[in-house]
Amino acid sequence: xxxxxxxxxxxxxxxxxxxxxxxxxxxxxxxxxxxxxxxxxxxxxxxxxxxxxxxxxxxxxxxxxxxxxxxxxxxxxxxxxxxxxxxxxxxxxxxxxxxxxxxxxxxxxxxxxxxxxxxxxxxxxxxxxxxxxxxxxxxxxxxxxxxxxxxxxxxxxxxxxxxxxxxxxxxxxxxxxxxxxxxxxxxxxxxxxxxxxxxxxxxxxxxxxxxxxxxxxxxxxxxxxxxxxxxxxxxxxxxxxxxxxxxxxxxxxxxxxxxxxxxxxxxxxxxxxxxxx
Numbered sequence: 530x531x532x533x534x535x536x537x538x539x540x541x542x543x544x545x546x547x548x549x550x551x552x553x554x555x556x557x558x559x560x561x562x563x564x565x566x567x568x569x570x571x572x573x574x575x576x577x578x579x580x581x582x583x584x585x586x587x588x589x590x591x592x593x594x595x596x597x598x599x600x601x602x603x604x605x606x607x608x609x610x611x612x613x614x615x616x617x618x619x620x621x622x623x624x625x626x627x628x629x630x631x632x633x634x635x636x637x638x639x640x641x642x643x644x645x646x647x648x649x650x651x652x653x654x655x656x657x658x659x660x661x662x663x664x665x666x667x668x669x670x671x672x673x674x675x676x677x678x679x680x681x682x683x684x685x686x687x688x689x690x691x692x693x694x695x696x697x698x699x700x701x702x703x704x705x706x707x708x709x710x711x712x713x714x715x716x717x718x719x720x721x722x723x724x725x726x727x728x729x730x731x732x733x734x735x736x737x738x739x740x741x742x743x744x745x746x747x748x749x750x751x752x753x754x755x756x757x758x759x760x761x762x763x764x765x766x767x768x769x770x771x772x773x774x775x776x777x778x779x780x781x782x783x784x785x786x787x788x789x790x791x792x793x794x795x796x797x798x799x800x801x802x803x804x805x806x
Contacts, residue, residue, distance in 0.1 A: 560668030567773035574598055574766060576735055578612060580624050584707035584714065585610070589624065594742035598765035602730030605630070605703060607646070608754040612735040613705075615728050617719065617769035624737065625715050626655075629696070629704035630759070636695040638643045642688030644706075652746040652753045653689060673709075693718045701729035738765045746770050 584592045588610065597612050605611060609627045614620075629635035629646055639645040644653060690710050694717060698704050699750045704727050707713025716726030739747045747768070750761040 531586050533701050537558070549787060553784040556780045556784030556787075560777045560782075560784060562746040563773045563777030564781065567770045567777065567778075571770045572775075574702065574770075575738070577741060578624070578735070578737075582597050583712055585624055585626070585645040586712075587708040588626075588708045588748070589737070589740065593740055593744075595624075596735045596739045596741050597735035598738045598767075599734065600649045600736050602733040604762065605730060605733055605736065606754070606759055607633075607757055608761050610737040610748060611703075611705070611733045612737065613728055614734070615732045617722065618714075618728070622734075625705035625707055625713070627703050628706050629698045631698050631700035631702055631730075633704070634695065635698065635704050637690040637693060639689055643688040646754075646757060649757065651689075653751070655751060656689065657711075690717060692720075694720055696720070696725045696727070698727050699724055701730055701731060703733070736762065736765075738767050799800065 539749055559582065575598055578595050580589045580593050581591060589595060605627055605672050607627055607630060610624060611625055611627055612622050614622050628644060628651070633646050634648075636644075636645045639650050641650070643650040663787060692705070696704055696716070702724060704716050706715045706717070716728070719726035737748055739745070747764065750764070751759075
């Protein structure tokens, strides 16, 4: 009788053996592989950065933690928010948006105060326009020209830059601007230097794909660049990695819970059977 009872337990009557237990073990193992593998994959592909300045508002706020995909400069497309290091600008990594690539003529401002690339006006919903009263006060922050208030068409009224310019980007280089045009020291601040403020593609080492903290959101590719040659870049594998993490966690929880749940249900059935007798 004792041997029969032992065989019953081994056979899975108490939730500790049999096919169900094997499957739950497989689920836990696969879940761990997915969960840890996705984290390892993410660490290889992405690098976190903290953005200290307000030059990319409202897209990225000061102190925001972002996830940037490690890429080669040759993969950069117009509209990308990139992380780069250029000794002429700063010894620290900087975050700006690519508005022009090699061969482009970037100009500001066209009709309605918009930025143009190769004569095409850009609709830039991502840039910040200071309140009109700020422009009226004549603060002229950012690149320091202060032309916004004096011309009556400052950034407070929707002009894409308070510094007029026209630059033909050398091949292999990029023209970069901050989304907060009134407070960003970007290519416009280096117009008088070699390359007219452009940066070599080789200076780029990552592309911002998502905000990680305190808010969590993917960075959308601006549609205004889609019709230009080369189009826009594709998002990295972050969504797939997050899905693998969630699926792995779910498998681990479900697999680990199988045994206890079966044991509880088994005890309940035995109590009901005993009561019926």
